[in-house]
Amino acid sequence: MTAPLPFSRRRLLGAATALPFALRAPRILAHSGPLKIALLTSLSGPFTSLGESMRAGLQLFLEQSNHEMGGRKVELLVEDDHGKPDEALRKVRKLIARDRIDVLCGVISANIALAVRDVVADAQLPTFISNAAANDLARGAASPYIFRPTKTSWMLGHTGALWTHGNIAQSGGVTLGSDYAAGREYIGDFVRTFEEQGGSVGQAIWTPLGTADFAPIIMRLAAARPRFIYCFLAGADAVRFLQQMKDYKMHGQVPVIGPGALFDQEDVIPAAGEASLGGLSSFHQSPGAPAAAGFVRAYQAARGRLPGEASTSGYATGQVIKAGLDAVAGDIGNKAAFKDHLLGNPVDTAFGPMHFDPRNNQAILDIYINEVRKDADGKPFNTVVHTYERVQDPGPRV
Numbered sequence: 001m002t003a004p005l006p007f008s009r010r011r012l013l014g015a016a017t018a019l020p021f022a023l024r025a026p027r028i029l030a031h032s033g034p035l036k037i038a039l040l041t042s043l044s045g046p047f048t049s050l051g052e053s054m055r056a057g058l059q060l061f062l063e064q065s066n067h068e069m070g071g072r073k074v075e076l077l078v079e080d081d082h083g084k085p086d087e088a089l090r091k092v093r094k095l096i097a098r099d100r101i102d103v104l105c106g107v108i109s110a111n112i113a114l115a116v117r118d119v120v121a122d123a124q125l126p127t128f129i130s131n132a133a134a135n136d137l138a139r140g141a142a143s144p145y146i147f148r149p150t151k152t153s154w155m156l157g158h159t160g161a162l163w164t165h166g167n168i169a170q171s172g173g174v175t176l177g178s179d180y181a182a183g184r185e186y187i188g189d190f191v192r193t194f195e196e197q198g199g200s201v202g203q204a205i206w207t208p209l210g211t212a213d214f215a216p217i218i219m220r221l222a223a224a225r226p227r228f229i230y231c232f233l234a235g236a237d238a239v240r241f242l243q244q245m246k247d248y249k250m251h252g253q254v255p256v257i258g259p260g261a262l263f264d265q266e267d268v269i270p271a272a273g274e275a276s277l278g279g280l281s282s283f284h285q286s287p288g289a290p291a292a293a294g295f296v297r298a299y300q301a302a303r304g305r306l307p308g309e310a311s312t313s314g315y316a317t318g319q320v321i322k323a324g325l326d327a328v329a330g331d332i333g334n335k336a337a338f339k340d341h342l343l344g345n346p347v348d349t350a351f352g353p354m355h356f357d358p359r360n361n362q363a364i365l366d367i368y369i370n371e372v373r374k375d376a377d378g379k380p381f382n383t384v385v386h387t388y389e390r391v392q393d394p395g396p397r398v
Contacts, residue, residue, distance in 0.1 A: 038103070044082050046083050051108055053308060054311065069322045089119060104125055104128070106131075107129050110134035110137075120145060121144075128146075129150065131309070133151055133185075139393075139394075142360035143361075144339075148362050150363060158190075168255050172226060175201060175230045176221075177231065186232040187230070201230070207233075209237065211240070231258040256280065257280040260284070263281045265287050268308075269382070283309070283382075284366070285351055286383075289368055292307075323345070327345075366388065
């Protein structure tokens, strides 16, 4: 569970939420120059492919919008955080002090989002966290200046548990997760909800991030014969696990479910191939969701492949920022109206209809249960089999 806020931060957060938004930041007069929007993402390091996809999604949206928002031209600045919090902090400070950006967006990793949180809050900089899922950004570390047009870990772990308990088994399962903050959070949220439903979860297996050989774990799973495996692995770890499950004849022998990163359409499925078939995930993103259809067609035409979470998050972030800027005719200095519009009006995005929770600026999203099935061309494809509508994170403690 999220630790209670220290009194000083709680009081500051409460005060920031209570005061009129316009009083917290002096209004900057609208001008006709370009809006400077910065994308902070990982273009080197362990999240390179995700960072490249996020940039591609945002760039596609800007191209479709003629690089205009709110009647003003948009200048996009892109910075590589290398997947490192200290590098991210350096880049954000430069963007604020030297480049004088109007809006910041992006961020793949939760540790980077948490690292830059105080810097952007102190600068009263409108910031949109596009990918990082850390629960605390919707709770103890929520800020009136930070919107998150993506999920929290709880939103995926919670819905995954509801689906598993109601449709797979109520006991006899095991969990498998990468042993770092994100893995601990997703697995913990799944187990808590599963137990709240009256179920029980068996053995928890943890593996280091970057595990090359899953054979010993798969042998343990084969011996245990669980009724399901709830799994958080991402990127290359997910690919290796799925492929080795197939190599050791475990593919299809036990249901495997996890957050969508385990079966990401762009980052995992093309590499895992048929080893991904039958996989289940709870995710706010699906190329099979009706809301994503237009984006999917455009992205395939631009990049020759289906989009996954990171590319969709870049595109959806652009949609949200544009909705706010259009409402204030490009006057980003009118932060009160900018914020009020986003809190009061749902935005149609490639994730689906997006409402924002006024307690924490966290997106309220439809969460899809995807099953990897063969599409009309015989290729593995995330197919929506159920939708949990308007899932809302529990939010800050009162």
